Amino acid sequence: MEWAIEAEGLGKRYERRQALGGVDLAVPPGTVLGLLGPNGAGKTTTVKMLATLLEPDSGRARVAGYDVVRQPAEVRRRIGLAGQYAAVDDMLTGRENLVLIGTLAHLGRRAARVRAAELLERFGLTGAAGRPARTYSGGMRRRLDLAACLVATPSVLFLDEPTTGLDPVSRSQLWDAVKELVTHGVTVLLTTQYLEEADILADRIAVIDTGRIIAEGTPEELKRRAGEERLEVSLTRPESLARAADALRGVAPGEPSVDPAGGTVSITLSDGMESIESAAAALRRADVTVADFALRRPTLDDVFISLTGKTA
Ligand code: ATP
Numbered sequence: 104m105e106w107a108i109e110a111e112g113l114g115k116r117y118e119r120r121q122a123l124g125g126v127d128l129a130v131p132p133g134t135v136l137g138l139l140g141p142n143g144a145g146k147t148t149t150v151k152m153l154a155t156l157l158e159p160d161s162g163r164a165r166v167a168g169y170d171v172v173r174q175p176a177e178v179r180r181r182i183g184l185a186g187q188y189a190a191v192d193d194m195l196t197g198r199e200n201l202v203l204i205g206t207l208a209h210l211g212r213r214a215a216r217v218r219a220a221e222l223l224e225r226f227g228l229t230g231a232a233g234r235p236a237r238t239y240s241g242g243m244r245r246r247l248d249l250a251a252c253l254v255a256t257p258s259v260l261f262l263d264e265p266t267t268g269l270d271p272v273s274r275s276q277l278w279d280a281v282k283e284l285v286t287h288g289v290t291v292l293l294t295t296q297y298l299e300e301a302d303i304l305a306d307r308i309a310v311i312d313t314g315r316i317i318a319e320g321t322p323e324e325l326k327r328r329a330g331e332e333r334l335e336v337s338l339t340r341p342e343s344l345a346r347a348a349d350a351l352r353g354v355a356p357g358e359p360s361v362d363p364a365g366g367t368v369s370i371t372l373s374d375g376m377e378s379i380e381s382a383a384a385a386l387r388r389a390d391v392t393v394a395d396f397a398l399r400r401p402t403l404d405d406v407f408i409s410l411t412g413k414t415a
Contacts (some may be wrong), residue, residue, distance in 0.1 A: 105168060105260050107132040107290035108153060112162030115148050116315075122148045124314040125162065128292075130307075132258075135281070135291040137305030137322075139298065141411055145314040146294040150261050153292065154184045167259050183252030186263030186294070190251045193237040197247050200236060201254055208255040210350050215254075222250040226280060242273025249280060260284065266300060278303055298403035308403075312411045322403060323365045329401040329409045334382055335369040337395040342387075344368060350389035354381045369399070 108130040115123040123145045130136045138146050142379055151157035153166055155175040164171045167181035191200055199218050205215025223232045226246040230240065236247060243263060252260065262281070266274040285291060295301055301308050302322045310318040310325070317327060334355075338347055347368045348359045355370045355378050362368070372378045379398070386393055 105132070106130060106165070107134075108164075108166050108292055110149075110164040111216065112153055112164065113149065113159050114163055115145075115157070116160055120312055123152075123159075126311070126314070127314055128309060129162075129293060130288060130290055130342060131284060132290050133288045134306040135230070135285055135293060135304050137301035137308040138294045138311060139241050139301055139308055139407065140294075140311035143297075144311045146311060147263060149311070150184075150263050150292065150294060154182055154261050155179055156184075180255070181258050183255070183257035183260045184263070185249050185252045185260070186265045186267075187247075191236050191244060191248050194235060196233050196235055197223060197239070197243075198232040200247060201250060204251050204254045205319075210254070220253055222253060225283075226250045226353035227276070240273075241268050241370070242276065243279055245273065246280065249277065257289070259290045259292070262289060264294055266295070267296065269357045274300070278307065298407060300309065310407065310410055318406075318410050326401045326403065329406040332372045332401075333369045333399045334372050334379060335367050335395075336382070336393055337365070337367045337393045337397075337400050338393045339392045341366050343391045346389050347386060347391045350385040350391060351382055354385055355379055366394075370400070372398075382406060 106129045108128055110126055110128040113123055113126040123397055126149055128136065138149065140146050148157065152159045153164055153171060155171050155178050158172060166178045169177040171178050195203065201219035202215045204311070205218050206212060210218060223229045226249065228243060230245060231243060236244060239247060249265070266277050269277065281291060293304060305322060307319065307321055308325055309316050321345050336347060338344060341363065344361055344363060344366070348361050351359045351368060351370050355373050359368050359370045370382065383396070
């Protein structure tokens, strides 16, 4: 299989500090890899090496089929980079920014104008196309920045914390734009500090900590690894806690856990819906009045904390 992004043993030292200690990645074409990690884990260093902005000290990487050290020009021709490197010129209008980039990418003036118009339309910026970028909101700038790195139709896109600081509406507009690119076959490597963002966009997630990949999998696989689903039953009367625990004991393997302070009893769910039905029936038979019946799934936050001991 030809990977869109492939790295083996990528390492980097800054003076005395080992920033990356052997990172391996393999991203299939047309998919999104989420690179998650706490501050200083090595996400930006990884992206910079894959985008040919920084040479690795050890290991090797290929992007869009080309070696990042030996064939950097070929790599650059096929990638886009957005996020912390805003390529937008504040003094130019949205349209001028995109036309300039198209011209620099040797599209030719006419093709650059056509491409700019297409991208302005796609990112909802046609109305603001004639205004200088300095008058744009944060969300509009990010969309212009993303449009700018798509001018030359890259096949691999690096998004380094693309939605940091955006409001929820702008964030979800940007997510939609990224999803659309992926349906057109673009491969995306996304670094983010928002676990929800990785959950929504990423096909697979690699968790990086102190320069090493410490876990990799689909969002669902990682969540399952952090723990099982639990059913949490809140009771209206604390005196029925013991009765509720008795009733739930036969429903799932493992002892129900009782939280007297919270007035809840919870069990681990082994087979999802069936256990929920049996639990409801058992509580009804035991004549226990239930205030709330909630399914608790591990979130990516739980995964992150259990793997790194840190919150994202
Ligand atoms: P953040 O989420 O804070 O951007 P990150 O995961 O992107 O973090 P990197 O920026 O890749 O992390 O940094 C990895 C490590 O390398 C950190 O310990 C950082 O302090 C160090 N580092 C990064 N750039 C340099 C540099 N130019 N010189 C020295 N040390 C550096």
